[in-house]
Amino acid sequence: MIRTLFLLLLCTFALEAATLEVKKWSKGETFLTFLEKNKLPLKIYYDLAREEQELATEIMSNVDYQILKNDNDEIEQVMIPIGEELQLHLIKEKNGYELTTTPISFQEEKLAVTVEIKRSPYEDIIDETNNYLLAHEFIQAFKSSVNFKLLRKGDKVVIFYTKRTRLGRQFGAPKIEAAMVEVRGRKNYVFSYNKGRYYDANGKEVEGFFLSKPVNYRRISSRFTYKRWHPVLKRYRAHLGIDYAANRGTPIRAAGNGKLTYVGRKGGYGKTIMIRHQNGYKTLYAHMKGYRKGMRRGKWVKKGQVIGYVGSTGISTGPHLHFGLYKNNRAINPNSVVKITKSKLTGKKRKEFFAYIKQYKKDIEVALNDYSNPSKEKDFDYIVSLDKIAEQPN
Numbered sequence: 001m002i003r004t005l006f007l008l009l010l011c012t013f014a015l016e017a018a019t020l021e022v023k024k025w026s027k028g029e030t031f032l033t034f035l036e037k038n039k040l041p042l043k044i045y046y047d048l049a050r051e052e053q054e055l056a057t058e059i060m061s062n063v064d065y066q067i068l069k070n071d072n073d074e075i076e077q078v079m080i081p082i083g084e085e086l087q088l089h090l091i092k093e094k095n096g097y098e099l100t101t102t103p104i105s106f107q108e109e110k111l112a113v114t115v116e117i118k119r120s121p122y123e124d125i126i127d128e129t130n131n132y133l134l135a136h137e138f139i140q141a142f143k144s145s146v147n148f149k150l151l152r153k154g155d156k157v158v159i160f161y162t163k164r165t166r167l168g169r170q171f172g173a174p175k176i177e178a179a180m181v182e183v184r185g186r187k188n189y190v191f192s193y194n195k196g197r198y199y200d201a202n203g204k205e206v207e208g209f210f211l212s213k214p215v216n217y218r219r220i221s222s223r224f225t226y227k228r229w230h231p232v233l234k235r236y237r238a239h240l241g242i243d244y245a246a247n248r249g250t251p252i253r254a255a256g257n258g259k260l261t262y263v264g265r266k267g268g269y270g271k272t273i274m275i276r277h278q279n280g281y282k283t284l285y286a287h288m289k290g291y292r293k294g295m296r297r298g299k300w301v302k303k304g305q306v307i308g309y310v311g312s313t314g315i316s317t318g319p320h321l322h323f324g325l326y327k328n329n330r331a332i333n334p335n336s337v338v339k340i341t342k343s344k345l346t347g348k349k350r351k352e353f354f355a356y357i358k359q360y361k362k363d364i365e366v367a368l369n370d371y372s373n374p375s376k377e378k379d380f381d382y383i384v385s386l387d388k389i390a391e392q393p394n
């Protein structure tokens with residue numbers, strides 16, 4: 001719907017020789033510096049609701065964004081992605097600019113690939129698909145359960161995955177649905193299940209665990225919402241984390257082992273720390289009063305280690321911790337990962353899981369079989385898309 005609107009607007013502007021530029025959001029750029037740089041009124045930012053100022057803080061560096069200008073070189077529209085499904089949409093109206101949050105349109109393709117090991121799974125997957133993000137995700141998915149050093153030439157890898165494309169380019173990391181790596185003839189699997197977490201063929205989760213809560217809180221003052229349409233405000237509302245209201249100065253603990261990737265002020269988030277964990281996970285801690293001594297970029301921290309203290313810096317109405325969790329740079333609900341205390345699926349969930357993976361296991365066999373007998377008729381619809389991969393540069 002939004003895409004149609006945009007195309008429609010594009011057409012209107014085309015008459016006035018509008019130009020559409022695709023740019024990269026530079027490192028350290030904030031929504032405010034962006035407005036400043038483009039001589040747009042800073043009021044646009046200051047007029048935003050608290051949640052939207054927080055959202056504007058979620059813009060990732062290096063993301064592609066679009067600027068539409070008219071022939072007087074005035075900005076008519078700007079579209080900046082927030083995560084993989086939402087974008088900030090700035091539109092010039094008669095009485096100034098309006099900022100809204102709209103869904104991003106993208107194409108989704110389901111693909112499959114079979115790779116024979118020649119050098120290493122990482123290099124061989126890239127050779128076959130030209131997709132280094134896929135190779136990276138594959139390594140992340142298996143690195144805690146498979147010793148890649150044991151691989152031999154001729155071992156095989158099968159990956160079923162979903163790839164998103166926006167503006168003709170891959171958008172975000174591909175999502176692995178199911179994958180198999182043969183190590184000296186023995187098959188190892190991962191399946192994406194339960195909101196994108198990875199499980200082996202026995203229903204055991206292959207990733208590490210996070211703390212159940214990063215702070216001793218009094219109450220949750222704001223929950224995680226993603227792309228929720230607000231019928232009264234008639235706009236998309238999103239809050240990409242959990243707000244834990246707590247007393248000023250309460251210690252904040254690292255949710256898992258990892259490396260600090262950011263220590264400093266970050267737009268509406270105020271004093272912020274970001275930690276990179278295993279398997280493509282990142283956590284974010286915002287509105288801090290201060291950091292614990294010695295916290296600096298590059299430092300390794302252990303799960304449960306105090307990293308800072310609850311405060312109210314940035315855009316905040318009272319002392320609280322905004323806690324964000326990201327998988328491959330996509331904000332996910334911390335509760336979906338943090339609250340789970342069991343690493344193994346049990347009962348009904350386990351039954352459902354086995355039913356779910358049955359078809360994938362069959363499909364993997366078909367893919368392996370097709371690979372060894374290329375002349376054989378392919379009775380497997382994923383394979384149809386395979387040719388497309390080679391054509392698409394990433």
Ligand SMILES: [Zn+2]
Nearest residue numbers: 241242243322
């Ligand atoms: Zn928040």
